[in-house]
Amino acid sequence: MLIETHNLRKTFGDTVAVDSLTLSVGAGEVFGFLGPNGAGKTTTVKMLLGLVAPTAGEARLLDHRPGDPAIMGRVGFLPEQFRFPAWLTAGDFLDVHGRLYGLPAAERRARIPRLLARVGLADRARSRLGEYSKGMMQRVGLAQALLNDPALVFLDEPTSGLDPLGRREVRDLIHELRAAGVTVFLNSHFLSEVEVTCDRVAIVKRGRVVRIGTLAELTRQTTEVEIRAAGLTAEVVMGLERWGRAIADLGFGIADSASPIRNPQSEIRNADSARLTLTIASEDVLPEITGYLVQSGARVYAVAPQRISLEELFMRVMEEEE
């Protein structure tokens, strides 16, 4: 495991920024860390890098104490607050940081122009950072984070200041990093970005991890199945409720007392093919449901699991009470 934390906790006075965080990130993973503003994402990254001392708990990075110089040469970091010295040119800035990484001069000379080109700043290498726009500053910060060919990169909202093209470029960059076996810890609010780049995701809320898993696992946990079948009676539909909550196409719950199809014997209108949505706990029950429907004499056209989007999941998680 490249990153491991155990009951990591940080309080600032009365504010609990991170509350018993336990997670691990393996080599080569692209790990997405999601949560609303103030959830403790930045504080977590800072604890993992040794910038902030935990109040309690433990964190290990590449099997060392966070911040240990023995490993920091293999770690890259783009801070959330990407402010860099205004008096340096982009080229000098990267050279300074290359030196701090202990990179020999030849390597710095070879890598810096390549990285500047990679983040789209090749023609601005000689401009002072003070003249840079916000997005350009973020790009140069990204180049800085990759300067040492890191094994592990922390990106704290790397696209917050970028234009749509820049976002696309960062997405491609993360794909490249993954292909090269680099582990990425990504804090982001852009769920679509996380959805296409991350292998595994944790959703944090008030300093606690409330969901963690691969994207597939998370979006499968609460799955909706769309069922299209003919010859369904209301009784059969009500029988479905043992697996989850069924919603007819008309927008009401089947079991609602006010439902117009309470009468168990009546066949649902539009007998040719009814469409209903069933919210189930896991996909594992799909064969059972299909079997039940067939045995009840329904003619099944489709039992199609509907993955919810990460955004929908995020919203649901945020609405949940403690």
Place this chain on the structure above:
Amino acid sequence: MNGLRGSVEIARLTFLEARMRKMLWAILLLGAAFLILYAIGFHLIYADIREHMSGSAARLLEPTNFFVMAGLYAINFLVVMLAVLTSVDTIAGEIASGTIQTIVTKPLRRWQVVVGKWLGLALMLGVFTVVMCAALLLIVKLIAGYMPNNPVTAIGLIVLEGLVVLTLSILGGTRLSTLTTGVVVFMLYGLAFIAGWIEQIGSVLRSDAAVNVGIVVSLIMPSEAMWKRAAYLMQPPFLRELGFSATPFGAASAPSEAMVVYAVLYTVVALAVAVRWFNRRDL
């Protein structure tokens, strides 16, 4: 990166910053302007005095000494100002802006960052002090053929005063904001300055209480005491014997050698505490 190399990289960065922000040029140009002005002024006045006091070389000694002490005192003051102004923002400012985050997450230890910044600034300040003092003494030597006693020790003491102030300012920056640190260090300097006077006058009036107040404040802030000792060592013996300082810049009695040792220890301890505070702080 081993200990020395990391500190040297950070020291190099402070030097680069001073250069890129044109601070080096400003100091160089204004320092040169100061020396030229001093040379012209001293030359004119010395010629004038010599005309009026023809004959007695001994009588020329007193006004010449006055000019040397005034010039060195001005440099001493510039050194203190520069010590604070160059260092007060170096840590506090980088913490506030967040630029420190990309530095301390490099394969460095935090102490290397503090010591490296101290090293870079101390070196620049030291070179400035030595060059300015030496140039001033050279100007006086060329024009009047006069060299005060113990010039090397005196310059060393002025450098030490600069380092005391510099280190205190770096120490403040690891805990306080830039502005607060600046205010605190200048206030302490002002306090030590006043205490120096209380001690001087107390010793003339043989008031032990006044002398003790001066000593206690010098222990809290051993900056002005270094100048007092430097001034005392530079005085011509016959002026020393008068029992009080002939110029407002001089010293009738000198802080002891123990005070110098104390100032060195003070600097070392302040730097160690700065490292400790910086180590423990969330960035």
